[in-house]
Amino acid sequence: MYSCQASDICVNMFMVELKSKSAIALGFTFTEVNSVRASTAKVVCCHFSSDGKLLASGGHDKKAVLWYAESLKPKSTLEEHTNLITDVRFSSSMSRLATSSFDKSVRVWDADNPGYSLRNFMGHSASVMSLDFHPNKDDLICSCDGDGEIRYWSITNGSCARVFKGGNTQLRFQPRHGRYLAAAAENVISIVDVETQAFQHRLQGHTKPIHSVCWDPSGEFLASVSEDSVRVWSLGLGSEGDCVHELSCNGNKFYSCAFHPTYPSLLSMELWNMTENKTMTISAHDGLIAALAVSSISGLVASASHDKIVKLWK
Template identity: 25%
Template sequence: MKESETKNVWKAHVICQLRRRDREQHHNFRELVHAYSRLLERSGVADAILAAAGRRSDSPPSLCGVRLKRNSAELAYQAVEKQQILESQEMALEAQRERLALEERRRAEARHARRQLRLGAERQASENGRLKGLYDALMERRRLAERLLRQEEVRGGGLLDDLVSLKRHAAARLNRRNDRRASFQDVHLLKDLQTAATSKVNVESSVSFPHRTCSTLKKRTCEKSPGRLSRSVSAPESSPKILASFREFFERRRGQSSRAWADDDEKEEEPARPFRIPTAARLPARALHVLEAHEQDGNTVAFCSSSALLASGGTDRVVKIWEVQAGTLRHRTTLDGSTGGLTCVQFDPAGHRILAGSYDKSALLWCLDRPVAKLTLTGHGRKVTAARFSRHQVLTASADGSLRMWDPQRAACVHLARVASCCSDAVCLENVAISGHFDHYIRFWDSRLSGCVHRVSAGGKVTSLDLSADGRHLLSCCRDDVLRLLDLRRWSEHSAAFRAEGFKCTSDSAKVAVSPDARYVAAGSTDGAVYVWNVSAGTLEARLGDKHSAPISAVCWSTSGEYVASVDKKGRAVLWSDI
């Protein structure tokens, strides 16, 4: 009994606590209780609990109520937990909605920015189209201006030739007029002499002053007074001397006139001065003169046939001419007109003209007394890597693999040859053109470029070629850092190779040189030094350094064998010799 009473008391206490909590939270969970009651009604849980309690007859009615309340409390806890989970999920959903709204705003901003960018791109495209139209118009005007300039240059050259021809014709006409005048005077003089032969004259005055004698004779023949013509010496004895003196006088006048016009013709067409190749070239040992030749990279350098002038070119688009005087370089003139950097320069055999190749796909020809280009040869698809004089024509080579032979009088291409490999350099012999290519071959062409008559393996990518003065040896430089000297008389691939420790080819267009007597070869290196090899011994003779502060791009030997010139990537030029 006591135990059952104790249990009932505990249960009653729990029920009281639950009722108190229910009363406290009734207001807060009213809606939840109603929802829970509706849930119980729908599920029939309460009926099932009551039925189960009725079937258990041994359980008192109060215990069934307690169980029902306990189950209700548990269900209420579960409902609260579910409500909390629902609230947390609703909060998460709300956060998701806020994030979604933020993303929507960002998306709208992105769409707006995209529209703005698209409009800007359209405006930029239209502006680019307008600028492209202006650029095309300017290029067309430039081409038209260049074409007009070439026409005017051709016209100016024609006018100059016409002027020279007119001067020659005028000189010829003047000479003929003088001859006719002299003949006319001779005829009159003979008549006067024949008239005077029957009279007496003063021999001394006639011999000493022939021009006065003529006028005196004319006066005396016109005069009718016989007393004034009487002299002590007869005329037949002196007439041969008088005639000889007059003839000598007129011949002297005619000779002065013809010589004057002959001197003018000689000035207009002065022949090239011959020069002598020395028996032995000098081995350069020290720098004679160092100067900053160009504002940008120096690419090429060349001597004239007399070794009195030096030409240099670079990426600053000008050719500078230097006078070589006692081991020093003095600036003489600057030749401009190129729209791109210069790759090569060469003097003509007479030393009056300069030929240069350019990055603007053209070759230019200057006269030394005119700073503006006289002729521009265009037609290559890429930069012109070589430009050489070949008799009365001009040979050019390009990185597009083509070689062109030009007639400078017409500025027209007369022969064309193409190779699939880039042409880096070309030289000319009397009837042969030689070209070096990136496909490791040196090709020989006939003078009309009608076909490749022979080819030799170079051993590497060819950067430059150079001929000895007698045309018997060909020097080539390759990217494998080896110089090779080929004997052209044998037409074989056997060649002497020159290499040295520390020597490295500067670039794909590095220029090398062979001495005029083919005793030495010289090349510039990336370390700023000039390397000189002895051909017969095959050994390195000299290493000239400490003057260049950048890789050397070109080296050339003077035709007299006295000087070596070099130019580097910073535009510095150095003159070397053993003096």
Template identity: 40%
Template sequence: MNNPYLDPKNPKNELLDTLLHDYFKKRGLSNTAEVFQSEARINGQTPPEFDKQPHGLLYDLWIKSIPQIPGPSGQSQAPNIGAIMDNTPQMIRDGYSIQHFISFTSSQKLLSCDFSSDGNILASCGKSGKPFICYIDTGDCVTTSKSHSSTILEVRFQPGSTIFATSSADKTVKLWDAKKPGTLLSGFDEHEAQVRSLDFHPLGGTLCSSDTSNVIKVWDLNQRVRINHCIAGSLVRFQPGSGKLLAVANQNVIAILEFPSFDVKNILKGHVKDINSICWDVTGNMIASVSEDDVRVWSDGQCIFEYQSDGKRFQSIIFHPRYPDVLVVAGFQCLELLTVETREIRTKGDASDVLITGLAATTARSEFDIASASSNSVVKIWK
């Protein structure tokens, strides 16, 4: 049986074509309107009841999401309808809005947080030198009895385990087991400056730590010994998956190093102020970085996205775990979602009344996506 809606002579199809042609004209897309009229073979006469400016939800969606493509006369042209939908961010199509899920309150000002791979445990750290561990399923939390002798600056979980590492201003790195709970396993004390950052190799067996004098040390987790070192920077993140690359931030510059040789593959320059946070996307093809006044995304050695903070004092950045084109950026009294391709910006106005100091993401479950640590001692889980 023939489908009347596939028949180009069907009056309903002709009306739809006419309305699309009219929409392009009213949006000032005259070249597109002419091409569409010729291909659709319509007379271009709009029914009187539709003879008004475009409006409503569809207009709002299109005007925000259509990329403007310069035409030969300098006039903007629109893509076809399929392209319009393709360029509408998945976050918008899903109607996603970040919502608070649960909070945990510590007794210390917090600086960093990270999820275990299964998403069941969140570890955070800060001024007291004692890790603060939250068990999402039960809602319980615990502060370890043992501690660093000074502030913990960063915490990271080992992939596929309940073991996490902490780096501290006391110049040491410590390993803990969150399952026991909070048992101190071992530590490394060969740094000569405050250990600002650390990260586990995604394939296991290796940990990198970096200090404020830009010395990076590589540790064998099985033998508990240092196996390599270099001078490159004070923030480190392994490329997801293979771990063949290591991103290292030194003041306002990022170096992309091959691992384990530490050969320089790329140097990323563009930030003016010191970089506070860096992260890879899940594919390992893009890097996001944030300074107090600037967000940037890099690919193949080039900056492909930039967003100015406009005085918001940004501090931390991650890629959203469910929307790979969306950045989550946090700072002083702000939590924002930035869509890289379309530059869509969504602000969570009541996220915090203080500085959000750290962000973490998990892909392990659907109930929640993101965690934030803040200077008012509160860890928040968001969905």
């Protein structure tokens, strides 16, 4: 029996049937290529720009930092939030970055000229926990707060376009076409039709609150992470939101996961209890790894930790 600590990245070469079992090479390696002390406090979120050139991080020091991804040299620091930052996301189609915060606001920045925020969206009555840009609709950004309220914002108009209930932990638009929004609340993931706001699926099975969700690049599979388990759901054409894989741990705690950028049937995560031979554990951080980000362009994986460090892996 192998086990992971909160400071380890653990890669389990189990098959989620995204492409084919041959997608996992026997010689797979995963090593640290760079690191930086990113903050004076806990780092809790990170994300790559769509071209892979920038990495954003944020956390308890109320600042978001833009890094040149390959070198981890700082580009700029964004300092307008008045409380800790909970999420950072780049637009997939424009040079924009968005940040959410315990100060109940969402800010949108020009990643090329981030001296000040372009928009400051106010309206949430509780701490904003997560946000995301729609992959195709340049004007649409979505956020959720600790009370379960989801808001759609129009960047052009600077206004709230829609309000409904459904997520209080993390939300992510389906990549590429963006038909669905996955929103986690307690131990349930709601799959919402972006156009009609109809709740297409309620994915149930976790026994503990869900920390994070992530889509695979095709948008056909969704992984959800709670303290004691990870589930992979099929949301392809004609699917009813079936759980196709469940990974449980005894005594350890899951927090987040990411589909590997170049091995589509490899799910990598920290906090793993491994029982199979095809596994690899990497001592990564001195504190809990709060977030992972991947770049399909560069093939890099970033880890952000409570030890105030951001690392790059490949």
